[in-house]
Amino acid sequence: MCISVKAYAEDCFSHKFSCGIKAKQVCELVNTKYSLLSKLVWETTAFTFCFEESISFSSFQFNLGVNTAIPNTCGTMTDSDYYMSGSLSQYSEHSNHLEYDWCFWCDAGYKLAFRNLVIVPMLSAEIQNRKFSAWNGCIQKNEEKYDIVGNGISYKQMIFMPLVKVNMNYMIKSRFNIQGSVRYSPFFYANCIDVHYFRNKVFFDELNGGFCIGGEIRLYFQHIGFIISYDYMKSGSNANTKSRNTGVDSAESIMLTNYTPAIELSSFYIGIELCL
Numbered sequence: 001m002c003i004s005v006k007a008y009a010e011d012c013f014s015h016k017f018s019c020g021i022k023a024k025q026v027c028e029l030v031n032t033k034y035s036l037l038s039k040l041v042w043e044t045t046a047f048t049f050c051f052e053e054s055i056s057f058s059s060f061q062f063n064l065g066v067n068t069a070i071p072n073t074c075g076t077m078t079d080s081d082y083y084m085s086g087s088l089s090q091y092s093e094h095s096n097h098l099e100y101d102w103c104f105w106c107d108a109g110y111k112l113a114f115r116n117l118v119i120v121p122m123l124s125a126e127i128q129n130r131k132f133s134a135w136n137g138c139i140q141k142n143e144e145k146y147d148i149v150g151n152g153i154s155y156k157q158m159i160f161m162p163l164v165k166v167n168m169n170y171m172i173k174s175r176f177n178i179q180g181s182v183r184y185s186p187f188f189y190a191n192c193i194d195v196h197y198f199r200n201k202v203f204f205d206e207l208n209g210g211f212c213i214g215g216e217i218r219l220y221f222q223h224i225g226f227i228i229s230y231d232y233m234k235s236g237s238n239a240n241t242k243s244r245n246t247g248v249d250s251a252e253s254i255m256l257t258n259y260t261p262a263i264e265l266s267s268f269y270i271g272i273e274l275c276l
Contacts, residue, residue: 016052018227020271021045022069024101026132027264028155028194030241036082037259040194042132042155044075044098048269056111061120063107073097077134079153094137094152101130107165116171124163124183131156154195157263159233161188161212177220183231185212190235190263195246203243204253205261209236218273225273233265 028040052065075096081089109122134153139146165183172178192205214231241261242253 012056014054014056015276016050016054016065016273017276018050018052018225018271018273020048020227020269022048022267022269024267025265026130026155026157028192029262029264031260031262032084032258035084035086038082039080040153040155041078041080042075042096042134043077044069044072044096044101044132046070046072046074046098046101048271050271050273059111061107061109061111061122063105063122065106066102066104068103069098069101071098071100073135075132077132077137077153079134090139090141092137092139092148092152094134094148097133097135099131099133103128109165109167118169120167120169122165122167124165126159126161126163126185128159129157148198150197152196152198154193154197156193157190158192159188159190161185163212175222179216179218179220179225181216181218183212183214187236188212188233192261192263197246200246201243202246203241203261205239205241205263207235207239207261207263209238210234210263211236220275223275225275227269227271227273229269231265231267233263235261235263 023045026042029036030038046069048067048069050065050067052063055062073095075098077094077096079092083089103126105124105126107122107124109120112119132155133151135151136149139148163183163185165181168180170178187209190207194203194205210233212231212233214229216227216229219226237260239261241256241259243256244253
């Protein structure tokens with residue numbers, strides 16, 4: 001059997017605009033040497049816009065893209081603290097205010113064609129930046145439960161990661177085609193700032209390692225596409241956290257050597273796209 005693979009030579013510019021709904025869950029964990037100490041879960045559902053520019057020169061393809069979510073207050077945040085035994089010591093639930101959530105990426109790849117199938121292996125770099133705030137809600141400790149008013153916690157997260165991507169485009173008919181994409185990052189860097197206003201504490205987390213994996217399917221009719229995508233990210237054990245009191249005159253941050261921060265992130269997106 002003979003399989004013919006050739007470079008896909010086409011010079012063009014393309015512009016993509018998409019919009020849809022993205023459901024996201026960001027978990028912020030603090031572990032001791034023996035057990036889980038704290039778990040904060042930030043959940044959001046947001047209307048998201050995406051713009052992407054693609055340039056094809058000969059068989060090479062370059063992409064630049066950005067997406068951003070519209071700020072809203074339709075999410076929830078939960079904060080669970082645990083004893084060393086693993087039993088729950090305190091639980092609180094709040095309204096999650098999404099202040100911003102954006103992502104920027106750039107790709108470079110080489111097109112390979114086989115009949116109706118075009119495969120594009122790519123190298124990519126991506127930056128994510130987001131901020132949440134927890135407002136109002138209630139706290140339960142032992143048998144006591146009471147309401148709170150105001151901004152109790154805020155959380156900022158910046159992530160940088162290199163990725164390997166493989167994009168595939170299969171032409172079914174002249175007006176129909178299906179596109180698929182898988183992506184993987186063997187490590188990422190994250191910088192997180194967690195402010196607890198009622199406790200007058202701010203925590204600074206740095207995380208290296210972990211992984212990210214994701215996939216996407218797009219169905220096109222002429223210039224209109226339907227998109228479904230999913231991503232999952234989890235940090236590794238190479239992480240540290242520092243703490244200090246809030247305020248301008250606070251002392252220098254203190255390294256908390258007995259605690260290890262961690263993050264998990266998952267997102268699901270469904271939307272439509274216009275390709276010109």
